Amino acid sequence: MAEPIEMRDAEPESPEAKPSACPDCGSTAIVAIAYGMPVREMRAESGGEPGPAGAVGQSPRWYCQYCFHRWPQDLFSELDWAAESEQQYLTEKTAEFASLCVEAAMTPHPEEPAVEKYWLQDNGRRVFLMSFPWGRVRVERGLHLVPLGGPPVYEASADSVPQGVDEHKAKRLAQLAAVRFDRKTSA
Numbered sequence: 001m002a003e004p005i006e007m008r009d010a011e012p013e014s015p016e017a018k019p020s021a022c023p024d025c026g027s028t029a030i031v032a033i034a035y036g037m038p039v040r041e042m043r044a045e046s047g048g049e050p051g052p053a054g055a056v057g058q059s060p061r062w063y064c065q066y067c068f069h070r071w072p073q074d075l076f077s078e079l080d081w082a083a084e085s086e087q088q089y090l091t092e093k094t095a096e097f098a099s100l101c102v103e104a105a106m107t108p109h110p111e112e113p114a115v116e117k118y119w120l121q122d123n124g125r126r127v128f129l130m131s132f133p134w135g136r137v138r139v140e141r142g143l144h145l146v147p148l149g150g151p152p153v154y155e156a157s158a159d160s161v162p163q164g165v166d167e168h169k170a171k172r173l174a175q176l177a178a179v180r181f182d183r184k185t186s187a
């Protein structure tokens with residue numbers, strides 16, 4: 001009896017060629033994002049591949065395993081607030097930023113990560129790759145609320161956080177390190 005053929009490695013139907021390098025960091029560790037997966041992020045909880053997010057929709061199509069960039073740029077995060085309550089989002093982000101600033105003015109937490117790399121995207125977003133002993137967290141500083149009188153937004157994302165690591169705490173420490181870094185470099 002013939003084994004069913006595993007189609008996973010087959011080329012995607014799209015004629016779009018795989019980019020040779022990540023437009024953000026230049027890494028060649030690029031994978032195509034699989035569609036038809038559950039919305040939001042699928043985490044590799046069982047030690048599998050650091051699964052790329054399977055957002056339902058048109059984009060993004062590509063995922064960088066080094067800096068966790070997804071492109072074409074996913075604008076969900078900037079559209080979310082417009083679709084729901086702008087005012088509530090603005091209030092939440094203002095409070096979040098204020099609390100980050102308070103903490104960033106204090107002595108760094110011993111587990112706070114180092115800035116491994118940072119760069120500026122064409123859209124004005126600043127991207128930080130924060131280095132923990134177990135891996136990296138990506139932080140993007142978006143300025144989309146500034147025209148509304150809001151704060152910069154530091155969004156943290158991580159993939160394949162190992163067991164035993166508090167992901168929420170790691171993201172918070174990464175955000176703090178980014179705020180601290182921004183203060184130092186803009187002073």
Ligand SMILES: [Zn+2]
Pocket residue numbers: 022023024025026027064065066067068069
């Ligand atoms: Zn990259």
